[in-house]
Amino acid sequence: MNDIPADLKFLSSHEWARVESDGTITVGISDHAQDLLGDIVFVELPEVGQSVDAESDAAIVESVKAASDVYSPLSGEVIEVNSLLEDQPEIINSAPYEDGWFYKLNPSDMGEFDNLLSPEDYSDACED
């Protein structure tokens, strides 16, 4: 398993969020999640301009075995999606915290970020 970068925070449903220097939020799924899913073959991303709500489904990730909802860690407006995933969804398997990000959003309530799990708390939650 890759080490979890210290600047990420998590939902217990395995999504991560990172605050970028311009105040936007990048969203992806954890290394643990990609490992559970196995080979990822398709991703359905939100539309740019779409509003998403914290802890509501914003994307879908499909491995060979099954389809899973991806929940947004924060509320806000989607400003960019990772178009690389359209043709190379397997990047999520190999680089879940880097090139395998899903989308970026303008957060509407940064207070939601503070409520997310720290890397340590998330790791503990995965072991339960």
Add this chain to the structure above:
Amino acid sequence: MNKTVLNSAHIELGAKMVNFSHWEMPISYTSLIEEHHAVRNTAGVFDVSHMSVFDFNGGDQVAFFEKIFANDIKKISNKNKAIYGALLNEEGGILDDLIIYHAKDKFRVVSNCSTREQNRQWYEKHAAEFGVEVVARSDMGILAIQGPDALNKILSIEGINPQVNNLPSFGCMFDGDKLYARTGYTGEDGLEIIVPSDEINQLWDQALRLGCTPIGLGARDTLRLEAGLNLYGNDMTIENHPYESNLGWTIDMTDENRQFIGKQALLSIDQSKSQKIIGIILRDKGVLRSGYEVIHDKGKGVVLSGSYSPTLQSSIGLARVDQGYKKDGKVMIRNKMLNIDFVSPRFVEKGKISI
């Protein structure tokens, strides 16, 4: 939870284990897609010891199978061969699909794990009138070694009877209590070896040492789907008859005097109106999944098995649809209508795309 004898061997290899019909089984060891390609390109070894094995003693076993099996067992009598077919109830519903192996006057039946108890009761109910004793062989395990290099690998295994090399497709032979058969569930050449459980660890270790890739149930599912092979409980259940399950070819009514269970019900079915199982390929991005609605010019249907095909690198599935379909149709995925083509369900044969 039931465990096969190889359970700890799977865990040592780092397999992800899942509950499959109350059996703890490996779903994959490394990457499902890599495991899939290993079987298509070289050779893979599968632990399928969760499947049910039955032997039979005494009585008129041929007459017994003539009655309970919808395919005609006479096709393989004295031929050292295996035959695939269905066990039907009186209504023509599919109780299970199974392979009957027949060599040296002995019959051995392998069927699904979820139907073990149902089948045991069904055999016992009908065996009595033929004086046949039913023996559930829970002391047996099954290894499948499949792929273009499978036979070469198998012949290098210590203690393997070299005559297995001469087995034709669907041929089988006993070696003591061990059964070798040129059968499988992948669309590739290879063997299934049904052996006493205490011999299986040694066979497994040798297969790995010879370079066979261990294959989990995940790749087993994508391999059988590409080969167009039904999965019981998924593509057909007791609610389905063989004609709507792509199994019409296994119903043998050549012998008019043979009264097998379910025959009368099948005779009353108008096959020109029954639905069919057909292969589908998704032409847009996405993944077909069980339960999605299918639409064509003359009717509709539903996806039974759906997955991603590592060989075709697109999504494929089996669907049960109304007759009258032509080349293409639509599938509904999350409220979007996407394009599909209807094809013969045999997507891949011996490593090559065959549609």
